[in-house]
Amino acid sequence: MHLKKNANQTLINFLNSHKPNSWLLKKASQMPLKKALIHREQSYSFLQLALLVQGYANYWHKRLADKPTTVALLGNNSLEYVLTILALFELGIKVQFLNPRLTSREIVFQLNDAGCEHVICTKNVWQDLSVNFKIYKALDLLEISQLPIQQIFDYGYRSENIASIMYTSGTTGHPKGVGQCFKHHKASALATKKSLALTSEDCWLCVLPLYHIGGLAIILRMLICGCSVYLVEKFQAEQIQTLISTKQVTLASVVTKMLQDLAELLPTAIYPANFKTYLLGGGPVAKDLLLKYQKFGVAVMQSYGMTETCSQICALPAQDALSKLGSAGRPLEGVCLKINAPQKDGIGEIWLKGSSIISNYLGQKKTTDWLKTGDLGYLDQDGFLYLVSRQSELIISGGENIYPTEIEHLLQRLPQIKQVAVVGQKDPTWGQVPVAFLTLKTSVTKIEILDYLTSRLAKYKFPKAFFVVKKMPMTASNKIQKYRFLTDEKGSLVEYEL
Known part of the structure; x- marks a missing residue:
């Protein structure tokens, strides 16, 4: 990336006259030519990265005129996404991370819960949230690289300050806000x-x-x-x-x-x-x-x-x-x-x-x-x-503790099974019984599964039913959302029962 002489000199002058608090500015001072980030075969040194981020921080300082303390970011992995995070950090703004796979309703809940009114969307994700929020589009790399640096921002990275806000992935269906400090x-x-x-x-x-x-x-x-x-x-x-x-x-x-x-x-x-x-x-x-x-x-x-x-x-x-x-x-x-x-x-x-x-x-x-x-x-x-x-997820059946992971590990060894999720289903006799949801590589019968389990698992731990699904409901971190099977009253996730 070509470095603008005046921007480069502005940053160098700052680093020579200040002891930066910013982790990025420190690295730009200590190892300016060291390779920091590689994206699509293009590499950026710590100094080049700092220049891009400072230009972008200047842009958002003007764009976010009412000086919010928290700004949400909605997007998928991209260089622009990283630059937006780092620019907001330099401005001392908390970044609330939104999962673009969520519905608008779920996103709005998280924004309201965190008290955040500003949302930046990268170009690969755009969502109309409602009139209650201020929505901005992130700039692309070419636009960011042309931004002037009028002042150096070093307001973030304070130890006790919240850097990022994430909501728990919701495997239980009840996400909570997590404020992660620097x-x-x-x-x-x-x-x-x-x-x-x-x-x-x-x-x-x-x-x-x-x-x-x-x-x-x-x-x-x-x-x-x-x-x-x-x-x-x-x-x-x-x-x-x-x-x-x-x-x-x-x-x-x-x-x-x-x-x-x-x-x-x-x-x-x-x-x-x-x-x-x-x-x-x-x-x-x-x-x-x-x-x-x-x-x-x-x-x-x-x-x-x-x-x-x-x-x-x-x-x-x-x-x-x-x-x-x-x-x-x-x-x-x-x-x-x-x-x-x-x-x-x-x-x-x-x-x-x-x-x-x-x-x-x-x-x-x-x-x-x-x-x-x-x-x-x-x-x-x-x-x-x-x-x-x-x-x-613990299943208590007739007073016995059944751990779904034990059953899942065994079933995953069968070559016909691709993914498996075991959950506890209410039962009038036993309180709960385990049932299994499967995605398959090739066809398999219930008899084949039970024969395989017979010498490997206590009988009271056997799933009482096996349901085949086309696709597992997943979180953004690739964890199966087991609660979805318990709330799927219409059976829309299930293709058939073995």
Whole structure:
């Protein structure tokens, strides 16, 4: 990108005369020519990125005349999306991240709940929300690159200030606002840096949605740790594999569905020595899939985290992958974890506290230092965490606890089954019984499934019904929305019953 001489000099003069608070401006001062962001094969140094962002910050400073404290952002992964985030950060404006897959009604609820009246839409997403909100269109890259820099903005990145607002993904159907402060993001990035031995020479592939914490966290690691980010707009297994094979990326964050698709390429895939690992989040993964990656010598680091923890707070090191197969690992630096009220089997609710973890939801007062996750799990004798299920998904049938994840892992091993979700259905005799919803690769019968389960699962855990669906209802972070099966009174999701 061509640097405008006057804009470049304005920024250099500022950096020479000020000690910036901005994480981006600090990197532009410390390593101006270091590659920061790569998008569509075009790379931008920290200095080039800072120039684009400052020009855009000047634009929004004038455009947002009534000086809002919170601005929402609606869009999908793009360079313009990243530049908008960073420009708002420099202005000291909280960014509310909106999922473009939500309905207008759901988006309006989140905006009203957060008290936000201003929405910026990128060109790949446009939505007419209502007359109650001020809607702006983001500029494209060419327009941004031509913006003048009249003053340098460095109002953001204050430790205690909220940087980002995200709403929980809604797997239970009740999203809550999460205000993530800059201190939370910084603590998360530094803990990840230590866990993965992250250096400025690393390049992190970002294909997860930026409106999800797994995607945004990668951008913030770039600003804090000085690594490069390769931004990809849409997941395509072949493209990801090419970027890895040509040594362009050293780490990649993925969710289970992505890992499954990439596994199809393993027999012919090339993984250079500089590729460190896939960082896996977004829910449980079948052990068979992990074993397949180990067979081909490809590292997969399982992790556990959520919106409320600013990404991962537990991770399983590669050296423990075999001996602790199925574990989410140990807590990262600065994280305290305990199992509250464990049962005889050691399973209880996971409670967390630490420097990267929020203390309360938007509109709620802080009541305790601990975040009650609603997830069930246990710690083994070495302190490794094993996830069992969401507490809200626990099925109690005739007094017996049934964990859907156990059943799902078994059913996913059947070659005919692509995806599976097990939920508890009300039953007059047992209180609840498990039922399974499936997407299929090839046809399968109920008898075949039950025969497979017979020697592998206690009979009281058998799903009482199997329903085939065309497509699983998913969140933006590729988690199955199980509550949709419980509220689907007309059966619009189900094709047929086995």
